[in-house]
Amino acid sequence: MxxxxxxxxxxxxxxxxxxxxxxxxxxxxxxxxVPTPLMATYYAQRASAGLIISEGTQISPHGKGYIxxxxxxxxEQIAGWRLVTDAVHAAGGTIMAQLWHVGRISHPELQPDxxxxxxxxxxxxxxxxxxxxxxxxxxxxxxxxLAEIPSIIADYRQAAVNAQxxxxxxxxIHAANGYLLDQFLRDKxxxxxxEYGGSIENRARLxxxxxxxxxxxxxxxxxxxxxxxxxxxxxxxxxxPEPLFSYVAQALSRREIGFLHVIEGVxxxxxxxxxxxxxxxxxxxxxxxxxxxxxxxxxLALAARASNSADLISFGKAFIANPDLVERLEQDAxxxxxxxxxxxxxxxxxxxxxxxxxx
Ligand code: 8OZ
Numbered sequence: 001m002x003x004x005x006x007x008x009x010x011x012x013x014x015x016x017x018x019x020x021x022x023x024x025x026x027x028x029x030x031x032x033x034v035p036t037p038l039m040a041t042y043y044a045q046r047a048s049a050g051l052i053i054s055e056g057t058q059i060s061p062h063g064k065g066y067i068x069x070x071x072x073x074x075x076e077q078i079a080g081w082r083l084v085t086d087a088v089h090a091a092g093g094t095i096m097a098q099l100w101h102v103g104r105i106s107h108p109e110l111q112p113d114x115x116x117x118x119x120x121x122x123x124x125x126x127x128x129x130x131x132x133x134x135x136x137x138x139x140x141x142x143x144x145x146l147a148e149i150p151s152i153i154a155d156y157r158q159a160a161v162n163a164q165x166x167x168x169x170x171x172x173i174h175a176a177n178g179y180l181l182d183q184f185l186r187d188k189x190x191x192x193x194x195e196y197g198g199s200i201e202n203r204a205r206l207x208x209x210x211x212x213x214x215x216x217x218x219x220x221x222x223x224x225x226x227x228x229x230x231x232x233x234x235x236x237x238x239x240x241p242e243p244l245f246s247y248v249a250q251a252l253s254r255r256e257i258g259f260l261h262v263i264e265g266v267x268x269x270x271x272x273x274x275x276x277x278x279x280x281x282x283x284x285x286x287x288x289x290x291x292x293x294x295x296x297x298x299x300l301a302l303a304a305r306a307s308n309s310a311d312l313i314s315f316g317k318a319f320i321a322n323p324d325l326v327e328r329l330e331q332d333a334x335x336x337x338x339x340x341x342x343x344x345x346x347x348x349x350x351x352x353x354x355x356x357x358x359x
Contacts, residue, residue, distance in 0.1 A: 003018065005329075006018070015312075016050050019325065019329065020050060020053065021051070021315065023172070024319065026055055028345065029070040033069060034071075034077050042351055043084050044093070049325070052093060053226075057081075057159075059155045061111070062117075067110070077162075082166050096222070099159045100179065102180060107138060117138075118142050118148075123140075124139070125234060146195075153206075171222065171223055172224040175225050176231070176263055177228050178231075184207065185204060185244060186238035187203065187238050204248050208251055208252075220255065221288075224261055225252055225259075229244075230275050233266070241277055245277075246282070249286045262290065264279045264292060268294070268316070269295075292312070296314075324358065327356075327357065328357060333357055
């Protein structure tokens with residue numbers, strides 16, 4: 001008998017099952033990047049997940065890299081998120097906020113006053129962003145001054161305070177997918193020569209200082225970190241990821257944070273990367289709850305529990321198309337297929353209109 005559909009105790013939070021809704025950018029926030037009542041409906045529809053991680057929510061205006069992503073720094077945004085957390089809780093669910101700063105994965109047209117995106121170093125990302133007038137090339141970012149770093153950490157801390165004020169059940173720090181914290185971790189994007197660059201300890205410093213700042217706000221079981229050690233998305237790479245991410249997992253384990261949420265492979269793509277670093281090593285290094293992500297099927301999730309290679313399993317695209325994913329997996333019912341054309345932007349279509357089986 002699998003325990004995939006049984007409750008799981010995460011610190012003092014009782015999750016209804018071991019299935020997690022992964023963070024999913026949907027670009028449907030309203031003016032001022034404020035969460036809307038429609039977003040509350042969408043999340044509440046998915047409240048049978050043991051745990052929902054919100055879509056990335058930017059901690060400051062500078063942390064934004066896509067149109068219509070929600071923020072968590074203004075009073076209006078906090079009020080908007082309150083609709084979401086209330087709706088999820090009323091439906092019996094648990095939801096944490098994903099705290100996000102995109103760093104260089106942005107564009108002046110998405111930044112306050114047309115500013116340059118910030119990054120650990122002025123390294124041009126190869127790729128394009130959608131600005132509202134179509135896809136445009138990314139630009140050379142501005143390297144953060146050493147003196148600016150405390151204000152970035154303060155923004156994360158304030159976002160953690162705001163998440164608490166908003167009724168979230170915890171927070172996940174987004175340190176994956178080539179965004180700001182990942183840009184500091186990996187040496188393709190971090191060329192700094194101060195105490196935030198160079199050695200593994202130095203490159204991990206910002207993530208660990210951000211984590212410590214968030215731990216001043218939240219009890220440790222309610223804090224998680226998301227990593228994607230071998231994912232190349234957003235033009236990121238590291239010359240030697242195994243010692244880097246082993247160090248990070250160990251440092252986070254020592255802080256006794258609640259969970260590590262790991263994208264095992266290429267984000268949204270292959271689980272196998274051909275790299276010699278076995279990501280499963282992180283599971284043994286990190287003492288807390290391990291959430292596995294990327295390309296999990298019902299069979300893989302059951303196998304992960306049977307072998308105890310993960311405590312919880314998160315699903316992304318399957319949750320877009322199946323509000324009742326947990327019930328469908330439990331009954332081995334067929335799944336609706338997600339429509340990529342409606343992943344980002346728009347309104348109800350492809351968002352809140354995917355049918356549930358039994359309602
Ligand atoms: C897809 C589109 C926009 C953002 C990530 C927050 O990769 C994202 C994201 C994904 O983590």
